[in-house]
Amino acid sequence: MPPKDETVKKEKQGRPWLTIALLVLTLLLSGGYIYYFFFGGSKGVNASSPTSRQETAIMQKMSLEPIVVNLADPGLRRYLRTTITLEYGNAKLTAELNEKVYRVRDTLISVLRSKKTDDLQNEDALKRELLTAVNAQLVGGQVEALYFEEFIIQ
Known part of the structure; x- marks a missing residue:
């Protein structure tokens, strides 16, 4: 019967190592989960929300x-009526735009008056051209976006 006792003894000796290995594995997984929850996962979700709120607030x-x-269509009497909104991030640019609103409007009128009806079909290209023309008039900052609130061709 001594062989049975040796088998039982060997099983009991192997179990503490198994218990320790399972305990270490559990601690590592728990630590990883806690780290991800507090430092990894929550940053990604919360960091984007306040940033987007700050950008819209600024x-x-x-x-x-x-x-x-x-419009410059030959032989046709067409006109364009549009209302434009400029968007910019620099609060100091407000004062410069208020002082130069007549220049900005003149620049927009000059660019739009030179267009034919077909030129107005590509809205993105038109916006880029108008934005470039407006920014050429400014010294203290740049307008970042230009939006058409009204755009009527008749």
Whole structure:
């Protein structure tokens, strides 16, 4: 019967190592979960929400008076009526835009008056061209976006 006692003894000796290994594995998994929860996972979710709120809170806008121009279509009497809003992030640019609103409007009118009806079909290209023209008039900052609130061709 001594062989049975040796088998039981060997099983009891192997169990403490198994228990320790399971305990260490459990601690590592728990630590990883806690680290992810407090430092990894929550940062990604919460960091995007306040940033987007801050960006919308920081952005300034200026709506211009409606602009009416004759289009450059030969032989046709067409005109464009549009209302444009400028969006920018620099609050100091508000003062410069208020001082130069006549220049900005003149620049927009000049660009729009040179367009034909077909040129107005690509809205993104038109916005980029107008934005470049407006930013050329400014010294203290740049307008980041331009939006059409009204765009009527007749």
